[in-house]
Amino acid sequence: MSAATRVPLPEASSGSRRPFRPGLLQLEPPRLLGSRCSACGTATFPARAFCPHCRATTGIDGVALTPDGHVHSFTVVRQAPAGVDVPYVLAQIDLGDGVRVLAQVVGAEPERIALGAPVSLELAPVADAAGQPDGQLVGYRFRVDQEMTT
Numbered sequence: 001m002s003a004a005t006r007v008p009l010p011e012a013s014s015g016s017r018r019p020f021r022p023g024l025l026q027l028e029p030p031r032l033l034g035s036r037c038s039a040c041g042t043a044t045f046p047a048r049a050f051c052p053h054c055r056a057t058t059g060i061d062g063v064a065l066t067p068d069g070h071v072h073s074f075t076v077v078r079q080a081p082a083g084v085d086v087p088y089v090l091a092q093i094d095l096g097d098g099v100r101v102l103a104q105v106v107g108a109e110p111e112r113i114a115l116g117a118p119v120s121l122e123l124a125p126v127a128d129a130a131g132q133p134d135g136q137l138v139g140y141r142f143r144v145d146q147e148m149t150t
Helices: none
Strands: 017-019 031-037 059-065 068-077 089-094 100-106 119-129 136-144
Touching: 068 100
Parallel strands: 017 136, 100 136
Antiparallel strands: 031 059, 068 089, 068 119, 089 100, 119 136
């Protein structure tokens, strides 16, 4: 994908937050960054240089994806490396753009997560880069909408 087809990331100032991988997400407003094919309309995440549906290599534009979706499928992870809190929910999230994303789901006990549950994108620190000029590394996860937790 050429630089002209990418959605630009907001600049991170010294001591601020920055995405853990350039081109993956924007910070304000929080959005995952993908691509959309102008030939067939297929959206992808992460952004790609070609369309996996129609194989087009031109007309691929960067797009900020919708932050809301629904749980398509999930699993509860009960074993993890040392230092990772368990249990946690890992889910496939269907976004309104037609994109399916794999991400952690937070905001409710694992037993309360259900197929079809509405979720919203949330940015979260993945590492503290204290003392580094680029600041804190930020990743993404989804939070179960409030009505699920009450």
